Amino acid sequence: MKKVVIIGGGVAGLTAGVYARKSGYEVEIFEKNPVAGGQCMGWNRKGYHIDNCIHWLTGTQENSALRKVWETIGALTPNTEFVQTEKFFTCYVGEESATLWKDVERTKKELIQLSPEDKTEIDTFIEHVKYAACCQMPVEKPMDMMNIFDYLKMGKSMAEMPKVLKEYGNINLEDMAARFKHPVIKAVFTDYMPKEYQASSFIVSYATVVSGNGEIPVGGSLAMTNRIIDKFEKLGGKLHCNSEVKRVTIKGNKAYGIELENGENIAADFIICATDAMEMFDKLLGRKYMNKKWSACFKDEESYPLFSGFQAAFSIDRAMFAHTDTVFIDCEPFNINKKEIRRMSLKSYQYEKDFAPEGKTVLQTNMIQFDDDYRYWKSLNKDDYTGKKYEFAERMKENIEKKFPELAGHIKLLDCWTPVTYERYCNSYHGAYMSFITKKDVKSFSVKGTIEGLHNVFVASQWIQAPGGLPVAAAAGKFAVQRILKKEKRSIMI
CATH class of the missing domain: 3.50.50.60 (FAD/NAD(P)-binding domain)
Known part of the structure; x- marks a missing residue:
């Protein structure tokens, strides 16, 4: 053998x-x-479980x-359960918000109600999300081992994808956001992924969740x-x-x-x-x-940037927080590596009862970091590195409490980590937790x-x-x- x-x-x-x-x-x-x-x-930290990876798992469609x-x-496995959620994520700008629901018609209705003047672009966006639902990653064999029949089969199954690539394949998410007038809708397209990402990648991601092909395994x-x-x-x-x-x-x-x-x-x-x-x-x-x-x-x-994140996990009282998924909020501006931070994500793990003691839940935050940010963290000595981690985690906590004052006194830091953490544990180059970003006008x-x-x-x-x-x-x-x-x-x- x-x-x-x-x-x-x-x-x-x-x-x-x-x-x-x-x-x-x-x-x-x-x-x-x-x-x-x-x-x-x-x-595990302090009796809580912190999840590093799965926001949704592509490939859950039967x-x-x-x-x-x-x-x-x-x-x-046949016994694997999936989280029952109605949303992809929610963006807040000030007191206004917009949600990308699994039900795209609900999303469409909400976005148009929020900004009637953006109706044409909203209609186009929703239409192409529906087109992208056909997108399936070819995993039967490597592309260079495919024959003409494999390519024909793949082309037939993804017949609508050329429409998505024509509309959104040559712009990035910052360009896409610029098509809209309302600030909350703009934030929808620049919060979840780095704004440098090709816009079609975001369309496919949302379509994956909408189609039921991107569920979260319990x-x-x-x-x-x-x-x-x-x-x-x-x-x-x-x-x-x-x-x-x-x-x-x-x-x-x-x-x-x-x-x-x-x-x-x-x-x-x-x-x-x-x-x-x-x-x-x-x-x-x-x-x-x-x-x-x-x-x-x-x-x-x-042309080929890499991204990671500065992240922190907190414990909160479950009854104090209404969200059971991912939200994005405004920050009081502060700098990491001379880069001003104005937005941050919060992901609630209320749906994972075993991640926290009874009546509690885990709330995680993430701020995107790039190659230069990795070098900033790497340049710090041990004491400065530790100090900056906890300083920035405290800033995150303050921003959470400002947006959700009901959490004041009910939120405690569990852990925080940086791109250097990913390098130390996973040998990740520049702390990257994914491969090269696909930018517009750059070959993937x-x-x-x-x-x-x-x-x-x-x-x-x-x-x-x-x-x-x-x-x-x-x-x-x-x-x-x-x-x-x-x-x-x-x-x-x-």
């Missing part, structure tokens, strides 16, 4: 592990942290191709990760935590295995790198294996998931395709195994 060694126990690595075991390979996963999961993770992947790896990120681990181990896979890999051992155009930081060598027939991309090239393989596309995108931060990043010059090393990572995230990670894990099967002249249909 040939052996596959996987470096990294995030969703991509675990997915690759499940598919490799189902394909008959001996499989070992090596994860540097005490627990697997990567960024699909949650942790009988969809991505749903089949989630079911195959155990992420979703239990959140850690529970989903644990289901995948359970599936992998029941299939006979071996997961080694607290096992950091030092390098891939290479001779000529072939990798022979890996060397752990403790000096142990593990032999392998095939190696799948399921790590951060820069970690792979800087440490595991060496920069000489980074092709021109990777190199150009990492160097060009203007994608690579095959192979390494030039090494015929038995493959990439399973959200970094193989912008904008990354859980669906890309899972697909990348499956694709990496399909590439191994193709090399062995076996059927890739798994």
Whole structure:
């Protein structure tokens, strides 16, 4: 039995592990942290649970191709329940608000009632959200393995998407917001994602939630990760935590295995790198294996920016807060890294009863950070870093209390974290928790998931395709195994 060694126990690595075991390979996963999961993770603080990852999970629609992947790896099971919510999110500007509901007709009615003068643009927006509901991520096989019939099938299933790309594919969210006159509606399009994002990405995201293909699994990120681990181990896979890999051992155009930081060598027939991309090239393989596309995108931060966040989690009394989802509010302006912060998000986890003691709930905040912000946090010494974290968390708390005065005296900080936290725990380049942003007038990043010059090393990572995230990670894990099967002249249909 040939052996596959996987470096990294995030969703991509675990997915690759499940598919490799189902394909008959001996499989070992090596994860540097005490627990697997990567960024699909949650942790406990002061009797509360903090969820790091899932705001919604793309691929929950029954009988969809991505749903089949989630079911195959155990992420979703017949017993998995989904959160019952009516909303995507709500934006407040002053005392006025607008909500993107799952019911698009309700959204349309509310937005037009809020701003009749924006009716034409609102109608166009809603119409294209309906078009985008057909958008499905192709996960049956890698694009370069598709034949003409695969492309015809994909084109037929997503026949309405060209309309979305024609209307919104060449503008960003800041441009889209400028089409509207009302300040609350403008905020709807610049709050949820970085304003640099291609507008069509936002349309697809909202359409995913509207169509029922973007539900929230009860239990959140850690529970989903644990289901995948359970599936992998029941299939006979071996997961080694607290096992950091030092390098891939290479001779000529072939990798022979890996060397752990403790000096142990593990032999392998095939190696799948399921790590951060820069970690792979800087440490595991060496920069000489980074092709021109990777190199150009990492160097060009203007065209291919990365984003992370400064985040904080608070405990609140459940009865004191009416929202059960995500809201955006105004801030009293303050600066992080000389950048003025005027808006912030709040996500209530009231729907997760097990995340907090009886009568309490977790409220999380997030402020988007970019490459320069990462460098700011990285430049601070230990004391200044800790001090600034808690200073900014206190600013967040003050803004929450100003908007919702009923929370005064009922809100306490549980934890706060920065882009450097993601670097420390996940080796994330610049603390990024997704791949490159797709900007207007810039070609979207994608690579095959192979390494030039090494015929038995493959990439399973959200970094193989912008904008990354859980669906890309899972697909990348499956694709990496399909590439191994193709090399062995076996059927890739798994």
